[in-house]
Amino acid sequence: MTPQIIKLNSRDIKRFTELIRLFEDVFEMKNLVMPSAIHLQKVLSEETFLSFVAVHDNKIVGGLTCYILPAYYVTSSSVYVFDLAVLPAFQRKGIGRMLIESVKEYSKNLGYKEVFLQTEVEDQHAIDFYRATEGFEEQTVLFSYPLINKFQIFRFVISKYGNSHCTDD
Template sequence: MSVSISRLTAADLPAFISILHIYEAVFEMEEFTLPAENYLLRLLSNNDFIVLAARDADGKVLGGLTAYVLPSYFEETASVYLYDLAVDPAEQRRGLGSMLLNGLRDYCQQHNIGEFFVQAMEGDTEAMRFYNATGGKPMRVIHYDYEA
């Protein structure tokens, strides 16, 4: 099967919505409400917001990832925070997640970004296994959330 990985732009809103519905299914988001299209278009127009889609030869979205570029103030570069990555359950275990990660790696190399990172919830053994298998180096940190 032929699969392509591409960065989405505002012209790709339907593909982004497909990715959001994949997230909804994979992350079991029971009360998910799709944001307004104008909001999603603003996100897709933001250069510091990355959406990569895995599509088959017919253009069907099979999976995707979302990430944020975080400019550094220590040096003239940035890091990328991989926020979400998911593959349609019917398409899993075929290497698409690895292809998406490689697409993000390519993006970082093309933009002189030396690293990207992702968080996995402790106990999410499937995600941890995937990130270990794809070359991720685990770091022990404690994440704090604050209500605004």
């Protein structure tokens, strides 16, 4: 079983929607409201957005999304992998590695200087996977500045992760 890796374009709204539903399932997101097809087409049309999917038997079984980040210290850009997921039944079959290799090759061919991503410290499964793909591990601290009020943040966390991620701390 070798899936086909496809780079999505602005006409691939159906596949992009399927990928988002895959993310919803794998990341256990609750109550996701799918953006409009117009919005999704706009995202796919952006020159700074990339998405690759793994297709097996006409079904998306994995995929990733990336953002191209222009640099100002050098003339080449970097590529940030925003999301990567593979359906549980298809994990540990090399699909995630194929997706990473596809974005690396694509980025290299365009002269970009690096592909990078981040994962949560608690997600040992993801850390082990990224180590196996021979990336260089760096320790960083991420700061986030939410631009919505606390009630909206609470609703976002509940909708994305469920009640288990909300504490009284």
